[in-house]
Amino acid sequence: MIAVGSDHGGFALKQAVLKHLEKRGETYHDFGTYTEDSCDYPDFGKAVAHAVAGGEYEYGIIICGTGIGISISANKVPGIRAALCGDCFSAEATRLHNDANILALGARVVGEGLAMKIIDTFLDTPFSNDERHIRRISKIE
Ligand code: RB5
Numbered sequence: 001m002i003a004v005g006s007d008h009g010g011f012a013l014k015q016a017v018l019k020h021l022e023k024r025g026e027t028y029h030d031f032g033t034y035t036e037d038s039c040d041y042p043d044f045g046k047a048v049a050h051a052v053a054g055g056e057y058e059y060g061i062i063i064c065g066t067g068i069g070i071s072i073s074a075n076k077v078p079g080i081r082a083a084l085c086g087d088c089f090s091a092e093a094t095r096l097h098n099d100a101n102i103l104a105l106g107a108r109v110v111g112e113g114l115a116m117k118i119i120d121t122f123l124d125t126p127f128s129n130d131e132r133h134i135r136r137i138s139k140i141e
Helices: 008-024 041-053 068-074 088-098 112-124 131-140
Strands: 002-006 028-030 059-064 082-084 102-106
Touching: 002 008, 002 041, 008 028, 008 059, 008 102, 008 112, 041 059, 041 068, 041 102, 059 068, 059 112, 068 082, 068 102, 082 088, 088 112, 088 131, 102 112
Parallel strands: 002 028, 002 059, 059 102, 082 102
Antiparallel strands: none
């Protein structure tokens, strides 16, 4: 189950992401925003982060204009490791090394095609479970 959220800057990309998740056969919940009206990215970053930290959702996908504000907001929630990715290498590495549980995207930074490939890479890459990565992640908390 995937928690998805965006501000107005990420709204259009979020709608495309929801369709992409449907095509992949994923179940998800859309935490908003639901219109292109101006809104505040922390409201949606935190809503998704709390949903993931609560354990009901395996992953989150959050989107704002740059991906920066919403990822900063999500990372304030204990247990959340939100990774802002603009390329597939980073998306793969953050799953393998950081066991990132939220993917953040910048809708004004990446095109739709690249965004979907980043999402596929993130969702399809398992955590490495390497001892050194487990140790490093434990030092974050
Ligand atoms: C909204 O204009 C914009 O500031 C927001 O989407 C995001 O980029 C903030 O980090």
